[in-house]
Amino acid sequence: MGARHPPRSLRSLRGRAAGRRVSTHPAPPFDAWAWLQACNETALANLDPRAWVAPLRERRLAALLNVAQRDSPLYRRRWGGARTLADLEPVSKTELMQGFDDWATDRAITREGAEALLADPASLSDAWLGRYLVWSSSGTSGEPGIFVQDAASLAAYDAIDSLRLRGPVHAPGLWGMGRTFAYVGATGGHFAGVASVERLRRLAWAPWAPRVQVLSVQTPLPALAAALQAMSPQVLVTYPSCAVALAALQQAGDLHLRLDELWLGGEQLSAAQRQQLGQTFACPVRNNYGASECYSIACACALGRLHLNDDWVLLETLDRQGRPVAPGETAHTVALTNLANRTQPLLRYVLTDRVRYLTHPCACGSHFPAIEVQGRADDTLVLPAAGGRKAVLLPLALESVIEEAGGVTQFQLLQLSAKSLELRLAPAAPGTPGVADPAAAHARCAAALDAFLRAHGAQGVHITRGRQAPCRDARSGKLRRVIGLQDGPSEPPQQTAAGHRARRST
Ligand SMILES: [Zn+2]
Known part of the structure; x- marks a missing residue:
């Protein structure tokens, strides 16, 4: 999905630290209480969306607006006489990056400090300032973004991965215990996916925790296939284009993966691709829509429809002039408000994604809004x-x-x-x-x-x-x-x- 977002989600699982380096680097951020709370609230919203989603959303929005106006100089200036979120002008990445040192609600967060961390490859997934995970986007819109995640936002992404992306029931291997996950993605920087995977590996400690292995998407396909075959993962996490290329090898008899699950993100996944991948690998295909700005915007249901996590995210569909478009119409841009991250607030943040709210309920029965995203469609x-x-x-x-x-x-x-x-x-x-x-x-x-x-x-x-x-x-x-x-x-x-x-x- 232009959706861009790749596979991120290993986070919710605990990875065995096999082969990890012994390091003096600060452990990745993790807050057990925030994690339990996020899982509990996400589970309640799953069980009874009509009762829980709106109250959770309103409570989180009120807390976010309060802390942003109080502790972020940038948003305090922008807020002016606005009374509600809808009165706030949408904000661009360029504006936030230019005002980086005034953006966060923690004055210790500076662009100079974040860039110093990002410049050190060995610091991938380190807790920055003792409590934050930092990642960057690659800048296809012109300027790389730097995004700071606190433990609460990471807990929210963890909860969504575990309790929505994988569906309400995901046996075998509850929480991925004892399984091998292979992540094939971009590894040349502190990108959200690889930073998340590395965080997972370093947080892991239990012997029954899943093994997580990372491969670069730049690996030549035959070598990539050989490495995967040797690894024999139960779960493969990658981009649709990579999965399709591997599926061709599997169909030709040159690859013999036996997957329990295939997790996808970061690119457009067509219905035909989804069907082909499901048949080839004979396993469920999990797809998500996320971004560096918000890792878990929507998760695909068993029917392949994306459902917005509207207890954690607000997503307004706008036309070329920034006015709301009607449900069913495709937006020119969207304004994203991430309710999970109060450290580096994103309020009505402009994403150039073309999103459409579907007007009919999804046949899967989910009460979370169904959306379509016209995403990236680059060729192999x-x-x-x-x-x-x-x-x-x-x-x-x-x-x-x-x-x-x-x-x-x-x-x-x-x-x-x-x-x-x-x-x-x-x-x-x-x-x-x-x-x-x-x-x-x-x-x-x-x-x-x-x-x-x-x-x-x-x-x-x-x-x-x-x-x-x-x-x-x-x-x-x-x-x-x-x-x-x-x-x-x-x-x-x-x-x-x-x-x-x-x-x-x-
Ligand atoms: Zn559905």
């Missing part, structure tokens, strides 16, 4: 390899190579022919994100891509520099960053990438 590229074979390149892996090695976030990679790729970079313009020196940036990206393609076995692929800026899809309005051959080269309207939000949240 298939390129020629030695011996007539094919090299399969996942979109997230290609994107992270370009981002990390090239230092850019605004780009578009198009496959023009079997052996030809074109890379388009957004030029710098006043007030917009872009590339200051396109020639140098392209050279860095092309070199990194070339090395990456060779490592995956691709041969004879030529990468050219696109002369036009990345363009949004004319139909969906979304910026697709990797476009495969099946869609042909696109020559749509001239619109600079102002992109989509970071999906590497997980």
